[in-house]
Amino acid sequence: MLAAAAELFTAHGYTATSTRAVAERAGLRQASLYHYFDGKEAILAALLEGTVRPSLEIARELVRRTGTAAEARLWALCHSDVLLLCGGPHNPGALYLLPEAQTERFAVFQQVRAELKAAYGELLTDTEPGAALAAEELALRTDLVFGLTESVILIRRADPARDPRVLAAATADAALRVAGVPQRSVARQRREGQRLLAAWR
């Protein structure tokens, strides 16, 4: 049902899609849809939360793993986040810019997204270049690293055939560069980040 909604919302628009159309696409009767969701807004909220909540769980785990360099953990977070954003057949991140997503009804999504961004900030603070930044500069750098990660939504929109794994690794490398990690350390931190993610699965 969520996949059907993601497809219709991103292909035809949120306003133009009815709950009846979502139910039909999912092969259900409209009444069955209302058994799970109390309306179109609830479906949009579930879709939006699905683009951030799994990443927040990974982020919290990575923030705790202080035995590994923060650079490698930031790489791992960015990599996982890009895979999530580019994971399904549709591009639910494209719904972030809907005017509806800014309203009070989607406060939970906004809150989870803010917590995810804060976790990026925590990891960034613990990197060597991040530790040297003043608070304001660090906040700006966090916005840019987080923005770079989310920009895969726009990249994928323009070119849907991209290989998510290639994009994820390149974006995570770029995130370390934006963080200020010297060129010569990026490859080493990437290997460390990959090792961390591999041990996890």
Next chain:
Amino acid sequence: MLAAAAELFTAHGYTATSTRAVAERAGLRQASLYHYFDGKEAILAALLEGTVRPSLEIARELVRRTGTAAEARLWALCHSDVLLLCGGPHNPGALYLLPEAQTERFAVFQQVRAELKAAYGELLTDTEPGAALAAEELALRTDLVFGLTESVILIRRADPARDPRVLAAATADAALRVAGVPQRSVARQRREGQRLLAAWR
């Protein structure tokens, strides 16, 4: 009229906004609107093109200025582009993710945006780190630098009160880092890029 449309499309949604509402907001009769635009799609097309065409003109000029380091020209392009995207009171870049913007009717916008991205690619190729990259790697790096620049749309959406000048300078610095410019050269290339833009005005 375009400002009225940008406000209504980004605040209430494209589908939910009628040409009558745009005309009313602009203080015109609907008939006068149709004197300038042959419908809602034409208004959206004009808004979308307005977010890329001025940057393409600057990009073309910068590609020609081979007397200045490509790093500084890339900085200047990214800086100008962020100022354009964050320029008006609304955020018309938020309309990029509308399903409608992907359709054939908006082919001119897509074409101008592709040309702008190609100009980023040309400048990137002429930088010292860019010249060392294989074609595929360079294309990926171009997507990331371009994506980083456009990510200010998402950053601004989450936090509309941001100072565009601070964001523009920080994003242009970050673009050089993603390009692979060493940390020690970023400040010098930024000064050179600022000089280039100042001489222009």
